[in-house]
Amino acid sequence: MRNRRGTNWKLESAPWAVGIARRKIAAQLGEWGYRPDQVALDAVTGLLVAAAVTDSGRRISVHLSDQDRQACILVLSHQAALTPGQAPDGDDVLHQITAVAGVTGCGTDTGPDGRRTWAVISL
Numbered sequence: 001m002r003n004r005r006g007t008n009w010k011l012e013s014a015p016w017a018v019g020i021a022r023r024k025i026a027a028q029l030g031e032w033g034y035r036p037d038q039v040a041l042d043a044v045t046g047l048l049v050a051a052a053v054t055d056s057g058r059r060i061s062v063h064l065s066d067q068d069r070q071a072c073i074l075v076l077s078h079q080a081a082l083t084p085g086q087a088p089d090g091d092d093v094l095h096q097i098t099a100v101a102g103v104t105g106c107g108t109d110t111g112p113d114g115r116r117t118w119a120v121i122s123l
Helices: 017-031 038-053 093-098
Strands: 005-012 059-067 070-076 103-111 114-122
Touching (some): 017 070, 038 070, 038 093, 038 103, 093 103, 093 114
Antiparallel strands (some): 005 059, 059 070, 070 114, 103 114
């Protein structure tokens, strides 16, 4: 990753991962000098992590990077049973993410390592 900072965390794929990810992301952004809209940040993080947890893998990973006063949050489900190239049916997480104030982009895809869902949010 050129011209940006980044970090990641491995978490157990469980409902409480949402709270852990929210705290870790908020703390890291604070260390980088940002004071984002915490309500929006919590909403986006919660949606991304909850989507990964529903894929029923044993673990998830949460990745955070920043550039130009924007943060990219990416969550990987590590569930190889998903069909590469397709998001799970009935998944409306992207519509929910785009409804959050400050979100400038989002997306999802699947590959051999599971589903990747990401969002970019203004800081």
